[in-house]
Amino acid sequence: MKNIFIGNSLFIPKTRVIKQEGREIKIRNKESELLFLLCKKYPNHISREEIEKQIWTQTYVTDNTLTQTISNLRNGLNDKKHEIIITIPKKGYCLNIEPKFIDDEKIKIENLNSDFKKNSTLKNIPFLKMDLLLHIY
Structure with a gap:
């Protein structure tokens, strides 16, 4: 529905x-x-x-x-x-x-995309930040 x-x-x-x-x-x-x-x-x-x-x-x-x-x-x-x-x-x-x-599925996907954008910054992923620093130096 x-x-x-x-x-x-x-x-x-x-x-x-x-x-x-x-x-x-x-x-x-x-x-x-x-x-x-x-x-x-x-x-x-x-x-x-x-x-x-x-x-x-x-x-x-x-x-x-x-x-x-x-x-x-x-x-x-x-x-x-x-x-x-x-x-x-x-x-x-x-x-x-x-x-x-x-469609119900479209709302779920949009919410998932929105949540992903909110939570996918480098400050929220410290191990990725450290990995990037190691590769730069």
Whole structure:
């Protein structure tokens, strides 16, 4: 399953985690399913009825359940001003930021490259520094 960048947040559907500005937020299963659905439907809106049908299959859902799930999701995304997930009155919800789907492997490789660059200076490898000095003289 692909990970998704939404603005400055990284959503990892497989583990139901949102990473943002050094913090990691674990979201509930239904919140994760809803966020993934909103990402798939971007830039289109999705009605409350469609959300209920796809997320809460064969289960009765109150208006409050969906409203609370959206609220929890906005909190997880640090979306206090409702700029990421917008409510379209009488229509439903949609993402206001284009989600960017990225392979899990690509993120691991980029993190590995970043870690390697941080840790591969001569000052962090004293034996290599000494070896270079011996070869110079």
